[in-house]
Amino acid sequence: MTQFWEFPGGIHPxxxxxxxxxxxxxxxxxxxxxxxxxxxxxxxxxxxLVKVGDRVQKGDKLAEVTSGLGVPVHAPxxxxxxxxxxxxxxxxxxxxxxCVTLRPDGEDEWRKRHPIKDYRALERDQVLGLIREAGxxxxxxxxxxxxxxxxxxxxxxxxxxxxxxxxxxPYITADDMTMREKAADIxxxxxxxxxxxxxxxxxxxxxxNKPEAIESINRxxxxxxxxxxxxxxxxxSGGEKQLIHILTGMEVPSGGIPADIGVMCQNxxxxxxxxxxxxxxxxxxxxxxxxxxxxVAEPGNFEALIGTPISYLLEQAGLDxxxxxxxxxxxxxxxxTLNSAAVPVVKTSNCVIAATSAELPVPPPEQPCxxxxxxxxxxxxxxxxxxxxxxxKAGEFEKAEHLNLFDCIECGACSYVxxxxxxxxxxxxxAKGEIRVQRSEQEKADRARERFEARQERLEREKREKxxxxxxxxxxxxxxxxxxxxxxxxxxxxxxxxxxxxxAKAALVQQALARKKAKxxxxxxxxxHDKPAPDAPDIETLEKQxxxxxxxxxxxxxxxxxxxxxxxxxxxxxxxxxxxNQDRVKRAEEALAEARQQQAGQTQSQSNE
Numbered sequence: 203m204t205q206f207w208e209f210p211g212g213i214h215p216x217x218x219x220x221x222x223x224x225x226x227x228x229x230x231x232x233x234x235x236x237x238x239x240x241x242x243x244x245x246x247x248x249x250x251l252v253k254v255g256d257r258v259q260k261g262d263k264l265a266e267v268t269s270g271l272g273v274p275v276h277a278p279x280x281x282x283x284x285x286x287x288x289x290x291x292x293x294x295x296x297x298x299x300x301c302v303t304l305r306p307d308g309e310d311e312w313r314k315r316h317p318i319k320d321y322r323a324l325e326r327d328q329v330l331g332l333i334r335e336a337g338x339x340x341x342x343x344x345x346x347x348x349x350x351x352x353x354x355x356x357x358x359x360x361x362x363x364x365x366x367x368x369x370x371x372p373y374i375t376a377d378d379m380t381m382r383e384k385a386a387d388i389x390x391x392x393x394x395x396x397x398x399x400x401x402x403x404x405x406x407x408x409x410x411n412k413p414e415a416i417e418s419i420n421r422x423x424x425x426x427x428x429x430x431x432x433x434x435x436x437x438x439s440g441g442e443k444q445l446i447h448i449l450t451g452m453e454v455p456s457g458g459i460p461a462d463i464g465v466m467c468q469n470x471x472x473x474x475x476x477x478x479x480x481x482x483x484x485x486x487x488x489x490x491x492x493x494x495x496x497x498v499a500e501p502g503n504f505e506a507l508i509g510t511p512i513s514y515l516l517e518q519a520g521l522d523x524x525x526x527x528x529x530x531x532x533x534x535x536x537x538x539t540l541n542s543a544a545v546p547v548v549k550t551s552n553c554v555i556a557a558t559s560a561e562l563p564v565p566p567p568e569q570p571c572x573x574x575x576x577x578x579x580x581x582x583x584x585x586x587x588x589x590x591x592x593x594x595k596a597g598e599f600e601k602a603e604h605l606n607l608f609d610c611i612e613c614g615a616c617s618y619v620x621x622x623x624x625x626x627x628x629x630x631x632x633a634k635g636e637i638r639v640q641r642s643e644q645e646k647a648d649r650a651r652e653r654f655e656a657r658q659e660r661l662e663r664e665k666r667e668k669x670x671x672x673x674x675x676x677x678x679x680x681x682x683x684x685x686x687x688x689x690x691x692x693x694x695x696x697x698x699x700x701x702x703x704x705x706a707k708a709a710l711v712q713q714a715l716a717r718k719k720a721k722x723x724x725x726x727x728x729x730x731h732d733k734p735a736p737d738a739p740d741i742e743t744l745e746k747q748x749x750x751x752x753x754x755x756x757x758x759x760x761x762x763x764x765x766x767x768x769x770x771x772x773x774x775x776x777x778x779x780x781x782x783n784q785d786r787v788k789r790a791e792e793a794l795a796e797a798r799q800q801q802a803g804q805t806q807s808q809s810n811e
Contacts, residue, residue: 204431207451209444211582212436213615215372215535217411222375222494225502227383230491230518236278236304236509237546238264239291243339244346245271250302256283259313261485264302273337273347276485277304278507280311292531292548294631296541304509315483326398329480336479337486337549341471342366343532345550348472352398354461361464362450363401365392365473367408367415368433368440371533374553376490377470379503381408381415384474385422391473392428394480399466405429407445437535438613442467444582456609471552491547493519497526497556506547512554513543519556527559534562535614569622577616577626583609587616591626594633599640602633610634741797748790755783 241247248265252258258277265275285303290296321329334349354360365388369377381388388406396404406423408416410432420430433439433448443454445467452463460466471489478484487508494501499520506515512529529540532553540554555562577587586605593602607630616626762776 204429204449205451206431206433206448208434209439209447209582210584211580211615212438212444213580213618214435215437215618217435218372218494219375219378219411222373222492222501222503223378223414225500227379227490227503227505228518230504230506230510230515232279232306232308232310232507233510233514234305235284235511236281236306236507237289237511238275238278238302238304238509239289239546239548240265240275240300240302241291242275242345242508242549243271243273244344245273247300248272248275250286250300252283252286252302254283254285257281257307258283258304259311261313261315261483261487264304271347271350273334273339273349274485275302276337276487276508278487278509279304279306280309281306290542290545292540292545292551294538301509301546317483318480321394321480322397329394329398333476333479336475336484338472338475338479339486339549340469341475341489341549341552342469343536343550343552348468348476351466351468352395354399354466358461359464360399360401360461360466362403362405362466363392363396363399364445364449364465364467365404365406365470366440366442366445366467367406367412367419367470368445369412369470370409370435370437370440371535372437373494373555374492374533375494376492376503376552378412378415379492380470380474380490381412382418385418387474387477388419388470389422389426389428389473390481391475391477392468393426394476395468395473401466403429405431405449407431407433407449409433409435409439411435438582438611438615441582441611441613443611456606486549489547489549489551491515491551492553493556494553495526495530495556496558496561497522508547508549510547511543512540512545512547515547515554516543516556521556525558526556527564528557528562530555530557530562535618536612565625566623568624571622571624574621576619576621580615580619582613582615583611585610587626590633591624591629594629597636599633599637603637607633607637741794741801744790744794744797748787748794751783751787751790755780755787758783 240250246267246269248267250265251263252265257280258264259280260277262277263274264277264283267273281304283302284305287301287303288298289301289303291299291301293299318324318332330349330352333352334347338348339345340348340351367377367381369375392404392406404427406419406428408419408430410416416430416432423430431449433445438444439448442460446460446463446465447453450463450465452465454460454465455462475486475489479486488505489508490503491506492501492503493515498516499522501519504515504518512531516529529543530537531540531545531551532538534555534557537553537555571588571591573588575588577591578585581587583606590602590605590607590610593599593605594607599607610627610630612627612631614627617624617628620626758776758780762773762780765773765776
């Protein structure tokens with residue numbers, strides 16, 4: 203029997219999953235138009251490869267990421283490119299982003315495909331390339347490019363590969379129905395990822411409230427080395443860090459990734475997408491989406507093309523607009539309210555809740571914190587939600603970061619149990635966003651400073667090089683002039699008489715110079731004999747100067763140590779100041795030693811006299 207470890211905190215909200223599991227997965231069909239965003243993954247947005255008026259086939263690339271982190275975007279069906287424009291996309295702020303609008307032609311014509319019969323005959327980099335070319339990013343919600351995740355650093359060997367089928371958030375059943383109906387594809391995709399990573403252990407984790415999915419997966423893994431772990435139902439057991447702790451007892455370090463402890467998690471939907479990419483050459487152009495809530499007559503799960511408007515899916519499920527109070531994208535714990543149903547399905551969309559006012563009532567007004575501590579008890583990351591809230595509300599983002607704000611997984615457990623109805627997660631998201639903005643601005647400032655310093659260094663270098671060239675030209679000119687003069691003297695005619703006369707004059711000049719030098723030396727000797735001895739140097743003053751320099755050096759050294767411990771920005775400046783003061787102390791010591799030696803010499807001279 204597999205051993206499980208219990209993670210701290212957690213809650214047990216009402217599941218509300220049975221509403222959408224009464225029907226099999228349905229095909230959503232073709233809407234009138236598909237709006238495909240270019241940014242559906244973590245990393246750089248894809249660059250458009252098509253233009254308005256082009257006809258594309260299903261699976262053709264619409265956009266590609268040419269540099270940086272990212273994956274391409276493909277045409278969900280065949281049709282005509284109608285527009286490339288800013289359109290509303292799924293985001294809590296209701297923001298717009300660049301999208302490709304495709305009008306389907308109804309033929310759903312595939313591009314030519316090249317399925318792989320035996321992926322083991324390829325190199326691992328080739329298989330990773332196929333996964334990237336299929337545009338696969340994590341379908342669990344983060345959207346991290348799968349090919350990058352499947353290529354951990356060389357110094358981090360993945361020993362445990364976990365397929366996350368916990369799906370712990372209320373209402374969402376997309377993974378549950380996928381496991382029931384596509385178990386063979388899930389196992390096939392898991393085998394491909396295991397072949398790439400070569401882990402010692404492969405586990406599919408499912409919460410014990412999904413008996414049909416457990417039975418289906420159990421049949422599919424017969425005869426394999428894959429483990430099935432049926433874990434207790436508790437929110438948020440489907441969180442990556444929580445699931446790792448449940449199955450291995452290990453904790454992902456703060457600020458680290460699961461690969462740091464030899465573990466990797468992948469989503470159920472991601473495994474299916476990998477199998478489709480390798481065995482059918484089918485890029486990620488559709489996904490399973492749960493449409494549920496009391497506002498729809500026929501809740502269930504739909505296989506929807508990427509770019510399908512949410513409004514179209516709601517119509518397929520029988521939306522009752524009068525009963526629906528609000529639309530929530532995602533689950534009730536981590537999702538957010540949609541401003542419009544016109545936004546499209548993207549790779550990370552997994553659920554839409556058409557909720558009535560009784561089902562998901564408007565939260566009551568925020569009340570002052572009563573310091574009950576319930577949020578701390580519910581936090582699965584063992585953080586201090588109360589203190590994080592205070593710092594976030596006060597704008598003390600640095601203090602919040604010191605309390606491991608970025609370890610918060612935004613599960614919403616703290617907000618769920620708060621008796622004062624404080625939207626704690628919203629405060630944390632705001633604080634994270636502000637910190638990211640500040641970091642971005644700091645990085646821009648650092649880059650600007652580096653460019654300025656590089657420019658100054660270049661100008662100084664050019665100045666030195668210019669001065670060096672000037673000196674070399676002057677030297678070359680002087681040498682040329684001397685050479686020219688020597689050649690002229692050698693070529694000039696001279697008589698023997700002139701030569702003798704010049705030699706006699708030169709001898710007279712030398713004799714006069716010698717007499718002048720001897721007279722000057724005699725005068726100097728006499729003046730030195732009559733001159734009184736110089737006063738002894740002021741040793742006391744030199745000692746005071748040395749003491750002051752040493753005190754200043756100690757002070758600068760203390761300041762440097764403090765700056766290094768705090769990793770301050772002025773460490774280099776302080777280091778240069780310390781070096782200068784060290785030079786001053788050395789010069790003061792040399793001056794004092796010379797003065798003392800001179801004084802001792804004078805004392806010895808006087809005693810001899």
